[in-house]
Amino acid sequence: MPAGYSSIAKRVSRWTGKPMTFLLALGIILLWIVTGPIFGFSDTWQLVINTGTTIVTFLMVFLIQNTQNRDTAALQLKLDELIRATQGAHNALLDLEELEERQQEAFRSRYERLAMEARRKLAEGGADTDTPES
8 A cells, every 4th residue: 555545544544534514514515405496306406415425435544444453453552562461471472363263263263261360259259350260
């Protein structure tokens, strides 16, 4: 992906998330509604808003996906660093999102068993603050 796209996508996503941008869009819609009687609510009048909103929606899908991909990648890196920096943590969990589904399921099953055991201990009045090794 070109570096220019990421930079533009970042700026546009920041701009589109501002209240003023929402108010601008709302103003455009209100202007379109007010002009309805002037144009006799014609097919062309309806086509203008339909075409405009379709184009904006189409472009926003890519923008939202780009933003979500960036945010998810950053979050995964932060989680990886927390795992790496935590004494006793399982480094095998680093970059877990890149594993095959079958491998992820094995990890998930292990942690589901740990959670069930911790809930059982809590119900019996015990603590649930141990580590998997203890």
